[in-house]
Amino acid sequence: MGIEKDKLFNVIKQKLPKNVLFTEEIADVLDVSYDASYRRIKGRTSLTFKEAVKLARHYKISLNELYELPSDNSLLINKNKFQDNIDGLIHFYKELSYYTKTFHSTDRTQVVYSAKDIPFYHVKTTNLYWKFRIYVHLNFSQNNSVNNKVSFYNFNPKFAAIEEANNFRETFKLTDIVDIWSDTTIDSSLYQIFYFFRTKTLRKEEALLLCDEINSIIKEIEYNVTNENSDNLPSKKKFRYTLYYSKLLNLNHTIFFKNEVKKGVLMPYGSFSHIKIEDSNICDEMDVYLQKQLQLAKKISVDTEIDRKVFFTTMYEKIDQLRNEINSKILISFL
Known part of the structure; x- marks a missing residue:
């Protein structure tokens, strides 16, 4: 042989x-x-x-x-199933960091992310919003690990989870990142804030601070796509960040990796689990499909000032609306 x-x-x-x-x-x-x-x-x-x-x-x-x-x-697939608890989260970050590193054998790696929610690599672990995302995942998991027994104020993830999340963020940003967003990408996070505030597991000041942090994340993304640079990323090289806006693509957190020698797809299911596909034919088909979707989407970087302004203004208006609704406790109207 x-x-x-x-x-x-x-x-x-x-x-x-x-x-x-x-x-x-x-x-x-x-x-x-x-x-x-x-x-x-x-x-x-x-x-x-x-x-x-x-x-x-x-x-x-x-x-x-x-x-x-x-x-x-x-088709040969690899199913990575992790527990719906904080230890599962730690293993999830480790696996994703390791898999991303396998694409670093060449000079350039591109990641295309179909963003149903704000991608984790935009979120620093020092942010309250990162802690909130974990809290939400565990509350909605099958095992109901938190299950409203612990308020958000008293919820403290393990240090190992923070450490692995930082490693993941550092590793992931050593790539050229292409995000595909819709005008509803931030909606789930905003509604989650409102939901936990209404159920009294999230205090008013925490809810308002989360709004401020999401606003800051969006501002940083806007800065990056306006200048199409990654000067703030932890890397010696200069990697590109590109944001596309699409109303046509069904966004589902699928992550597509490719470099000069190989391709791979991660398709999530459950809280921290995903299916890995490396079949060359499937990956080639996925590559062609995504390139077609990008052609139909709007690239809101650098030269498309009007489209970019409209897109980000919509994001900021939604965040402002949530702030008002937290203060007045009126049902969210944009969902």
């Missing part, structure tokens, strides 16, 4: 972050010595079919694709 062995190892290399030593990685997975791993990689010792299957399972590689077998109606 010489050709297939080489192809298998090449696919595995593409999946690993730059800082991982390939020979040691293969040795760990196959549970063999460093020397035995080296001989298999160099072809001095044959890689058995059983070992190839073990590697393929570990790295979620389709043997049909490896052996070029026809398989039009089947």
Whole structure:
């Protein structure tokens, strides 16, 4: 299986972050010595079919694709299911950071995010809004981990969650990011603030502060797309941030990764779980689909001043409306 062995190892290399030593990685997975791993990689010792299957399972590689077998109606996916609690959140951040790093083997990586809500990488963990998003996720999880037993004021995520969230944010912003928003992208966050305020698990001053923080996040995004730069991002390189506005695309938090050598799709389900797809045909189809959607969307960066002003003014007006509704306790009208 010489050709297939080489192809298998090449696919595995593409999946690993730059800082991982390939020979040691293969040795760990196959549970063999460093020397035995080296001989298999160099072809001095044959890689058995059983070992190839073990590697393929570990790295979620389709043997049909490896052996070029026809398989039009089947698809290999990787389901990452995490617990609906704070520990699940920690593992979610770790997995997403690790997967993003696997695309950093080349100079440029692009991420296209279908933003049903404000993407987490725009939110600093020092913000009250980050804590609120976690609180909301846990309240609405299947396990009802918080379940209104703890007020937002008394809710304190583990330090490990904050640490992993910071690592995720640093890693994610080492890419060229393309966000696709609609004019309802911030609506769920605004309604959640109002809901928890009305149910008295969120105090008035907290609700108003959350409005201020969302307003600041939107202002920072507006600054970035106006100047189309990322000077504030934690990186030695200059990465691009581009924002598109679309009324046509069904936004669902899908994340599409691509660089010069590979592509991948993460499709969320549940609070912190997602399905990973790396099938080349599916990813190519997704790439073509997203490029078509971007052509139909409005790029509200740099030159499109009127569209940009209208878009962001709408966001600010919604936030102001929520502030007024918190003070008057009138039902939100824009939903």
